Amino acid sequence: MGNKTSAIGVRLSITNNWEDSVYFRSKDYSEYLNMSYKLKTYLINCYKQHGLIKVNIKQERYFYKVVLEVEDSRYFLQVIKGRINSLNAMLKKLFWSDIKIVVKQIDNPICHPLVIAYKLINETSDIALKTNVKQIANSLIGVSIVGLKVRYAGRINGSDIAQTIWHIEGRVPLQTLTADIRYASVSIKTNYGICTIKVWVCMKDS
Incomplete structure:
Protein backbone atom coordinates (compact mmCIF):
# COMPACT_ATOMS: atom_id res chain seq x y z
CA MET A 1 0.00 0.00 0.00
CA ILE A 106 -1.18 27.48 8.34
CA ASP A 107 -0.05 25.86 11.57
CA ASN A 108 3.65 24.98 11.79
CA PRO A 109 4.57 26.22 8.29
CA ILE A 110 8.15 24.91 8.52
CA CYS A 111 6.72 21.39 8.82
CA HIS A 112 4.40 21.67 5.83
CA PRO A 113 5.49 19.26 3.04
CA LEU A 114 5.06 21.93 0.35
CA VAL A 115 7.33 24.34 2.25
CA ILE A 116 9.96 21.60 2.55
CA ALA A 117 9.58 20.73 -1.14
CA TYR A 118 10.11 24.37 -2.17
CA LYS A 119 13.30 24.46 -0.07
CA LEU A 120 14.62 21.46 -2.00
CA ILE A 121 13.27 22.45 -5.40
CA ASN A 122 16.49 24.00 -6.68
CA GLU A 123 18.65 21.04 -5.75
CA THR A 124 19.66 18.83 -8.68
CA SER A 125 22.51 16.93 -7.04
CA ASP A 126 21.79 13.74 -5.10
CA ILE A 127 24.54 14.55 -2.59
CA ALA A 128 23.31 18.09 -1.97
CA LEU A 129 19.72 16.88 -1.80
CA LYS A 130 20.44 14.22 0.82
CA THR A 131 22.49 16.70 2.85
CA ASN A 132 19.71 19.28 2.86
CA VAL A 133 17.05 16.68 3.68
CA LYS A 134 19.15 15.53 6.64
CA GLN A 135 19.58 19.11 7.84
CA ILE A 136 15.86 19.83 7.66
CA ALA A 137 14.99 16.53 9.34
CA ASN A 138 17.48 17.04 12.17
CA SER A 139 15.98 20.46 12.94
CA LEU A 140 12.39 19.15 13.06
CA ILE A 141 12.40 15.51 14.17
CA GLY A 142 11.62 15.18 17.85
CA VAL A 143 10.35 18.77 18.04
CA SER A 144 7.46 19.00 15.59
CA ILE A 145 7.57 15.85 13.48
CA VAL A 146 8.32 12.15 13.89
CA GLY A 147 9.79 11.45 10.46
CA LEU A 148 10.49 12.84 7.01
CA LYS A 149 10.73 11.04 3.68
CA VAL A 150 11.67 12.58 0.34
CA ARG A 151 11.59 11.07 -3.15
CA TYR A 152 13.37 12.88 -5.96
CA ALA A 153 12.95 11.58 -9.52
CA GLY A 154 14.38 12.83 -12.80
CA ARG A 155 17.59 13.40 -14.74
CA ILE A 156 19.66 14.63 -11.83
CA ASN A 157 22.66 16.71 -12.88
CA GLY A 158 21.70 16.07 -16.51
CA SER A 159 22.42 12.35 -16.33
CA ASP A 160 21.58 10.28 -19.40
CA ILE A 161 19.17 8.07 -17.50
CA ALA A 162 16.53 9.27 -15.07
CA GLN A 163 17.08 8.11 -11.52
CA THR A 164 15.12 8.04 -8.30
CA ILE A 165 16.57 9.04 -4.95
CA TRP A 166 14.95 8.17 -1.63
CA HIS A 167 15.94 9.63 1.69
CA ILE A 168 14.23 8.81 4.98
CA GLU A 169 14.86 10.31 8.39
CA GLY A 170 12.96 9.16 11.45
CA ARG A 171 9.73 7.13 11.24
CA VAL A 172 7.09 7.48 8.47
CA PRO A 173 4.51 4.66 8.95
CA LEU A 174 2.56 4.94 5.69
CA GLN A 175 0.54 1.78 6.37
CA THR A 176 -0.71 3.04 9.74
CA LEU A 177 -3.95 4.81 8.86
CA THR A 178 -4.18 6.62 12.19
CA ALA A 179 -0.75 8.22 11.69
CA ASP A 180 -0.95 11.92 10.77
CA ILE A 181 0.91 11.89 7.44
CA ARG A 182 1.17 15.07 5.36
CA TYR A 183 2.06 14.66 1.69
CA ALA A 184 2.95 16.96 -1.21
CA SER A 185 4.24 16.54 -4.75
CA VAL A 186 5.89 19.28 -6.80
CA SER A 187 6.98 19.03 -10.45
CA ILE A 188 9.64 21.33 -11.85
CA LYS A 189 10.92 21.96 -15.36
CA THR A 190 14.67 21.69 -15.90
CA ASN A 191 16.88 21.81 -18.97
CA TYR A 192 16.83 18.02 -19.00
CA GLY A 193 13.10 17.45 -18.54
CA ILE A 194 10.53 17.39 -15.77
CA CYS A 195 11.64 16.34 -12.29
CA THR A 196 9.42 15.58 -9.33
CA ILE A 197 9.91 16.00 -5.61
CA LYS A 198 7.57 14.11 -3.28
CA VAL A 199 7.58 14.77 0.45
CA TRP A 200 5.97 12.76 3.26
CA VAL A 201 5.91 14.25 6.77
CA CYS A 202 4.76 12.31 9.81
CA MET A 203 3.51 14.79 12.38
CA LYS A 204 4.15 14.38 16.08
CA ASP A 205 1.18 13.28 18.16
CA SER A 206 -0.27 16.12 20.17
Missing part, protein backbone atom coordinates in the same frame (compact mmCIF):
# COMPACT_ATOMS: atom_id res chain seq x y z
CA GLY A 2 2.50 2.59 1.32
CA ASN A 3 4.06 4.51 -1.56
CA LYS A 4 1.48 3.53 -4.21
CA THR A 5 -1.49 4.94 -2.32
CA SER A 6 -2.19 8.62 -1.73
CA ALA A 7 -1.26 9.41 1.85
CA ILE A 8 -4.06 11.99 1.91
CA GLY A 9 -6.89 10.11 0.18
CA VAL A 10 -6.51 6.91 2.17
CA ARG A 11 -6.82 8.87 5.45
CA LEU A 12 -9.93 10.88 4.60
CA SER A 13 -12.29 11.07 7.58
CA ILE A 14 -9.57 9.50 9.79
CA THR A 15 -6.85 12.15 10.14
CA ASN A 16 -7.49 14.27 7.03
CA ASN A 17 -10.47 16.09 5.59
CA TRP A 18 -11.46 17.19 2.10
CA GLU A 19 -9.45 20.17 0.83
CA ASP A 20 -12.38 21.48 -1.23
CA SER A 21 -16.04 21.38 -0.29
CA VAL A 22 -18.18 22.13 -3.34
CA TYR A 23 -21.41 20.63 -4.63
CA PHE A 24 -22.35 20.42 -8.32
CA ARG A 25 -24.62 18.45 -10.54
CA SER A 26 -22.82 15.74 -12.48
CA LYS A 27 -23.18 17.57 -15.81
CA ASP A 28 -21.52 20.71 -14.37
CA TYR A 29 -18.78 18.96 -12.38
CA SER A 30 -16.21 18.81 -15.20
CA GLU A 31 -16.63 22.54 -15.82
CA TYR A 32 -16.06 23.24 -12.13
CA LEU A 33 -12.89 21.12 -12.06
CA ASN A 34 -11.51 23.04 -15.04
CA MET A 35 -12.28 26.43 -13.51
CA SER A 36 -11.01 25.36 -10.10
CA TYR A 37 -7.69 24.18 -11.58
CA LYS A 38 -7.24 27.46 -13.48
CA LEU A 39 -8.10 29.52 -10.40
CA LYS A 40 -5.65 27.67 -8.14
CA THR A 41 -2.88 27.70 -10.76
CA TYR A 42 -3.32 31.43 -11.33
CA LEU A 43 -3.14 32.30 -7.62
CA ILE A 44 -0.20 30.00 -6.90
CA ASN A 45 1.80 31.40 -9.83
CA CYS A 46 1.08 34.99 -8.74
CA TYR A 47 1.69 34.72 -5.01
CA LYS A 48 3.87 31.67 -4.38
CA GLN A 49 6.93 33.86 -3.88
CA HIS A 50 5.04 35.76 -1.17
CA GLY A 51 4.34 32.68 0.93
CA LEU A 52 1.14 31.29 -0.60
CA ILE A 53 1.16 27.54 0.01
CA LYS A 54 -2.23 26.20 -0.96
CA VAL A 55 -5.64 27.31 -2.24
CA ASN A 56 -8.85 25.67 -1.05
CA ILE A 57 -12.40 26.33 -2.23
CA LYS A 58 -15.40 26.04 0.10
CA GLN A 59 -18.97 26.48 -1.06
CA GLU A 60 -21.10 28.54 1.29
CA ARG A 61 -24.79 29.22 0.93
CA TYR A 62 -24.55 32.25 -1.36
CA PHE A 63 -20.90 32.41 -2.40
CA TYR A 64 -17.64 30.49 -2.92
CA LYS A 65 -15.03 31.01 -0.22
CA VAL A 66 -11.49 30.90 -1.61
CA VAL A 67 -9.12 30.17 1.28
CA LEU A 68 -5.50 31.22 0.73
CA GLU A 69 -3.27 29.25 3.09
CA VAL A 70 -0.03 31.16 3.65
CA GLU A 71 3.12 30.86 5.73
CA ASP A 72 2.79 34.30 7.36
CA SER A 73 -0.60 35.99 7.09
CA ARG A 74 0.69 39.37 8.33
CA TYR A 75 3.44 39.53 5.70
CA PHE A 76 1.11 38.29 2.96
CA LEU A 77 -1.51 40.91 3.73
CA GLN A 78 1.15 43.63 3.70
CA VAL A 79 2.30 42.48 0.26
CA ILE A 80 -1.15 42.44 -1.30
CA LYS A 81 -2.39 45.54 0.57
CA GLY A 82 -4.01 47.88 -1.93
CA ARG A 83 -4.42 45.07 -4.47
CA ILE A 84 -7.00 42.97 -2.66
CA ASN A 85 -9.95 44.82 -4.22
CA SER A 86 -8.53 44.57 -7.73
CA LEU A 87 -7.67 40.91 -7.16
CA ASN A 88 -11.19 40.19 -5.92
CA ALA A 89 -12.69 41.97 -8.94
CA MET A 90 -10.41 40.10 -11.32
CA LEU A 91 -11.30 36.71 -9.86
CA LYS A 92 -14.99 37.52 -10.09
CA LYS A 93 -14.57 38.49 -13.72
CA LEU A 94 -12.44 35.50 -14.72
CA PHE A 95 -14.03 32.74 -12.66
CA TRP A 96 -17.16 33.15 -10.49
CA SER A 97 -19.11 36.29 -9.74
CA ASP A 98 -19.74 35.31 -6.12
CA ILE A 99 -16.26 34.84 -4.65
CA LYS A 100 -15.00 35.81 -1.21
CA ILE A 101 -11.27 35.66 -0.43
CA VAL A 102 -10.06 34.55 3.00
CA VAL A 103 -6.39 34.52 4.10
CA LYS A 104 -5.44 31.82 6.62
CA GLN A 105 -2.06 31.17 8.21
Whole structure:
Protein backbone atom coordinates (compact mmCIF):
# COMPACT_ATOMS: atom_id res chain seq x y z
CA MET A 1 0.00 0.00 0.00
CA GLY A 2 2.50 2.59 1.32
CA ASN A 3 4.06 4.51 -1.56
CA LYS A 4 1.48 3.53 -4.21
CA THR A 5 -1.49 4.94 -2.32
CA SER A 6 -2.19 8.62 -1.73
CA ALA A 7 -1.26 9.41 1.85
CA ILE A 8 -4.06 11.99 1.91
CA GLY A 9 -6.89 10.11 0.18
CA VAL A 10 -6.51 6.91 2.17
CA ARG A 11 -6.82 8.87 5.45
CA LEU A 12 -9.93 10.88 4.60
CA SER A 13 -12.29 11.07 7.58
CA ILE A 14 -9.57 9.50 9.79
CA THR A 15 -6.85 12.15 10.14
CA ASN A 16 -7.49 14.27 7.03
CA ASN A 17 -10.47 16.09 5.59
CA TRP A 18 -11.46 17.19 2.10
CA GLU A 19 -9.45 20.17 0.83
CA ASP A 20 -12.38 21.48 -1.23
CA SER A 21 -16.04 21.38 -0.29
CA VAL A 22 -18.18 22.13 -3.34
CA TYR A 23 -21.41 20.63 -4.63
CA PHE A 24 -22.35 20.42 -8.32
CA ARG A 25 -24.62 18.45 -10.54
CA SER A 26 -22.82 15.74 -12.48
CA LYS A 27 -23.18 17.57 -15.81
CA ASP A 28 -21.52 20.71 -14.37
CA TYR A 29 -18.78 18.96 -12.38
CA SER A 30 -16.21 18.81 -15.20
CA GLU A 31 -16.63 22.54 -15.82
CA TYR A 32 -16.06 23.24 -12.13
CA LEU A 33 -12.89 21.12 -12.06
CA ASN A 34 -11.51 23.04 -15.04
CA MET A 35 -12.28 26.43 -13.51
CA SER A 36 -11.01 25.36 -10.10
CA TYR A 37 -7.69 24.18 -11.58
CA LYS A 38 -7.24 27.46 -13.48
CA LEU A 39 -8.10 29.52 -10.40
CA LYS A 40 -5.65 27.67 -8.14
CA THR A 41 -2.88 27.70 -10.76
CA TYR A 42 -3.32 31.43 -11.33
CA LEU A 43 -3.14 32.30 -7.62
CA ILE A 44 -0.20 30.00 -6.90
CA ASN A 45 1.80 31.40 -9.83
CA CYS A 46 1.08 34.99 -8.74
CA TYR A 47 1.69 34.72 -5.01
CA LYS A 48 3.87 31.67 -4.38
CA GLN A 49 6.93 33.86 -3.88
CA HIS A 50 5.04 35.76 -1.17
CA GLY A 51 4.34 32.68 0.93
CA LEU A 52 1.14 31.29 -0.60
CA ILE A 53 1.16 27.54 0.01
CA LYS A 54 -2.23 26.20 -0.96
CA VAL A 55 -5.64 27.31 -2.24
CA ASN A 56 -8.85 25.67 -1.05
CA ILE A 57 -12.40 26.33 -2.23
CA LYS A 58 -15.40 26.04 0.10
CA GLN A 59 -18.97 26.48 -1.06
CA GLU A 60 -21.10 28.54 1.29
CA ARG A 61 -24.79 29.22 0.93
CA TYR A 62 -24.55 32.25 -1.36
CA PHE A 63 -20.90 32.41 -2.40
CA TYR A 64 -17.64 30.49 -2.92
CA LYS A 65 -15.03 31.01 -0.22
CA VAL A 66 -11.49 30.90 -1.61
CA VAL A 67 -9.12 30.17 1.28
CA LEU A 68 -5.50 31.22 0.73
CA GLU A 69 -3.27 29.25 3.09
CA VAL A 70 -0.03 31.16 3.65
CA GLU A 71 3.12 30.86 5.73
CA ASP A 72 2.79 34.30 7.36
CA SER A 73 -0.60 35.99 7.09
CA ARG A 74 0.69 39.37 8.33
CA TYR A 75 3.44 39.53 5.70
CA PHE A 76 1.11 38.29 2.96
CA LEU A 77 -1.51 40.91 3.73
CA GLN A 78 1.15 43.63 3.70
CA VAL A 79 2.30 42.48 0.26
CA ILE A 80 -1.15 42.44 -1.30
CA LYS A 81 -2.39 45.54 0.57
CA GLY A 82 -4.01 47.88 -1.93
CA ARG A 83 -4.42 45.07 -4.47
CA ILE A 84 -7.00 42.97 -2.66
CA ASN A 85 -9.95 44.82 -4.22
CA SER A 86 -8.53 44.57 -7.73
CA LEU A 87 -7.67 40.91 -7.16
CA ASN A 88 -11.19 40.19 -5.92
CA ALA A 89 -12.69 41.97 -8.94
CA MET A 90 -10.41 40.10 -11.32
CA LEU A 91 -11.30 36.71 -9.86
CA LYS A 92 -14.99 37.52 -10.09
CA LYS A 93 -14.57 38.49 -13.72
CA LEU A 94 -12.44 35.50 -14.72
CA PHE A 95 -14.03 32.74 -12.66
CA TRP A 96 -17.16 33.15 -10.49
CA SER A 97 -19.11 36.29 -9.74
CA ASP A 98 -19.74 35.31 -6.12
CA ILE A 99 -16.26 34.84 -4.65
CA LYS A 100 -15.00 35.81 -1.21
CA ILE A 101 -11.27 35.66 -0.43
CA VAL A 102 -10.06 34.55 3.00
CA VAL A 103 -6.39 34.52 4.10
CA LYS A 104 -5.44 31.82 6.62
CA GLN A 105 -2.06 31.17 8.21
CA ILE A 106 -1.18 27.48 8.34
CA ASP A 107 -0.05 25.86 11.57
CA ASN A 108 3.65 24.98 11.79
CA PRO A 109 4.57 26.22 8.29
CA ILE A 110 8.15 24.91 8.52
CA CYS A 111 6.72 21.39 8.82
CA HIS A 112 4.40 21.67 5.83
CA PRO A 113 5.49 19.26 3.04
CA LEU A 114 5.06 21.93 0.35
CA VAL A 115 7.33 24.34 2.25
CA ILE A 116 9.96 21.60 2.55
CA ALA A 117 9.58 20.73 -1.14
CA TYR A 118 10.11 24.37 -2.17
CA LYS A 119 13.30 24.46 -0.07
CA LEU A 120 14.62 21.46 -2.00
CA ILE A 121 13.27 22.45 -5.40
CA ASN A 122 16.49 24.00 -6.68
CA GLU A 123 18.65 21.04 -5.75
CA THR A 124 19.66 18.83 -8.68
CA SER A 125 22.51 16.93 -7.04
CA ASP A 126 21.79 13.74 -5.10
CA ILE A 127 24.54 14.55 -2.59
CA ALA A 128 23.31 18.09 -1.97
CA LEU A 129 19.72 16.88 -1.80
CA LYS A 130 20.44 14.22 0.82
CA THR A 131 22.49 16.70 2.85
CA ASN A 132 19.71 19.28 2.86
CA VAL A 133 17.05 16.68 3.68
CA LYS A 134 19.15 15.53 6.64
CA GLN A 135 19.58 19.11 7.84
CA ILE A 136 15.86 19.83 7.66
CA ALA A 137 14.99 16.53 9.34
CA ASN A 138 17.48 17.04 12.17
CA SER A 139 15.98 20.46 12.94
CA LEU A 140 12.39 19.15 13.06
CA ILE A 141 12.40 15.51 14.17
CA GLY A 142 11.62 15.18 17.85
CA VAL A 143 10.35 18.77 18.04
CA SER A 144 7.46 19.00 15.59
CA ILE A 145 7.57 15.85 13.48
CA VAL A 146 8.32 12.15 13.89
CA GLY A 147 9.79 11.45 10.46
CA LEU A 148 10.49 12.84 7.01
CA LYS A 149 10.73 11.04 3.68
CA VAL A 150 11.67 12.58 0.34
CA ARG A 151 11.59 11.07 -3.15
CA TYR A 152 13.37 12.88 -5.96
CA ALA A 153 12.95 11.58 -9.52
CA GLY A 154 14.38 12.83 -12.80
CA ARG A 155 17.59 13.40 -14.74
CA ILE A 156 19.66 14.63 -11.83
CA ASN A 157 22.66 16.71 -12.88
CA GLY A 158 21.70 16.07 -16.51
CA SER A 159 22.42 12.35 -16.33
CA ASP A 160 21.58 10.28 -19.40
CA ILE A 161 19.17 8.07 -17.50
CA ALA A 162 16.53 9.27 -15.07
CA GLN A 163 17.08 8.11 -11.52
CA THR A 164 15.12 8.04 -8.30
CA ILE A 165 16.57 9.04 -4.95
CA TRP A 166 14.95 8.17 -1.63
CA HIS A 167 15.94 9.63 1.69
CA ILE A 168 14.23 8.81 4.98
CA GLU A 169 14.86 10.31 8.39
CA GLY A 170 12.96 9.16 11.45
CA ARG A 171 9.73 7.13 11.24
CA VAL A 172 7.09 7.48 8.47
CA PRO A 173 4.51 4.66 8.95
CA LEU A 174 2.56 4.94 5.69
CA GLN A 175 0.54 1.78 6.37
CA THR A 176 -0.71 3.04 9.74
CA LEU A 177 -3.95 4.81 8.86
CA THR A 178 -4.18 6.62 12.19
CA ALA A 179 -0.75 8.22 11.69
CA ASP A 180 -0.95 11.92 10.77
CA ILE A 181 0.91 11.89 7.44
CA ARG A 182 1.17 15.07 5.36
CA TYR A 183 2.06 14.66 1.69
CA ALA A 184 2.95 16.96 -1.21
CA SER A 185 4.24 16.54 -4.75
CA VAL A 186 5.89 19.28 -6.80
CA SER A 187 6.98 19.03 -10.45
CA ILE A 188 9.64 21.33 -11.85
CA LYS A 189 10.92 21.96 -15.36
CA THR A 190 14.67 21.69 -15.90
CA ASN A 191 16.88 21.81 -18.97
CA TYR A 192 16.83 18.02 -19.00
CA GLY A 193 13.10 17.45 -18.54
CA ILE A 194 10.53 17.39 -15.77
CA CYS A 195 11.64 16.34 -12.29
CA THR A 196 9.42 15.58 -9.33
CA ILE A 197 9.91 16.00 -5.61
CA LYS A 198 7.57 14.11 -3.28
CA VAL A 199 7.58 14.77 0.45
CA TRP A 200 5.97 12.76 3.26
CA VAL A 201 5.91 14.25 6.77
CA CYS A 202 4.76 12.31 9.81
CA MET A 203 3.51 14.79 12.38
CA LYS A 204 4.15 14.38 16.08
CA ASP A 205 1.18 13.28 18.16
CA SER A 206 -0.27 16.12 20.17
